[in-house]
Amino acid sequence: MATALLRETSPPRILLVENDRVFLRTLELVLKEAGFDVLAVPDYIQALKHLDSGERIDVLLTDIVMPDRVNGLALARMARMRHPGLGVIYLTAYDIPGADDEALGQILRKPVDSDQLLRAIRQELDNIHTSRGTHSPGKP
Numbered sequence: 001m002a003t004a005l006l007r008e009t010s011p012p013r014i015l016l017v018e019n020d021r022v023f024l025r026t027l028e029l030v031l032k033e034a035g036f037d038v039l040a041v042p043d044y045i046q047a048l049k050h051l052d053s054g055e056r057i058d059v060l061l062t063d064i065v066m067p068d069r070v071n072g073l074a075l076a077r078m079a080r081m082r083h084p085g086l087g088v089i090y091l092t093a094y095d096i097p098g099a100d101d102e103a104l105g106q107i108l109r110k111p112v113d114s115d116q117l118l119r120a121i122r123q124e125l126d127n128i129h130t131s132r133g134t135h136s137p138g139k140p
Helices: 002-009 021-033 044-052 072-082 114-132
Strands: 013-017 037-041 059-063 087-092 106-109
Touching: 013 021, 013 044, 013 072, 021 037, 021 114, 037 044, 044 072, 059 072, 059 114, 072 087, 087 114, 106 114
Parallel strands: 013 037, 013 059, 059 087, 087 106
Antiparallel strands: none
């Protein structure tokens, strides 16, 4: 019961994946200032470690174009296999053919406005909680 109460009162947790470290830190600060609990990582390998750890993650916020073999679209598919109810939001500065068809969530264009980003996250959290039939925990 205490764990359930803690989850209801703890802020939503965002797993932020962005290979540009300056943009990663900027987004992390914006999200923390808005009241979110943020796990900020620069690549899919560290993101998968968090996803496999069993810790609660409410929304994956990921860049689509990243170095190495795994892009944000593939990362989101792997994340959803591990956490079926996970919310997903993508960021990109590029026009990517077919991305809209493959995406599991909203695609936001960089540079993204802070208000637009926060609205997208709140909308995703609302969608998650509506589909689960629960209320939003600690909605900032």
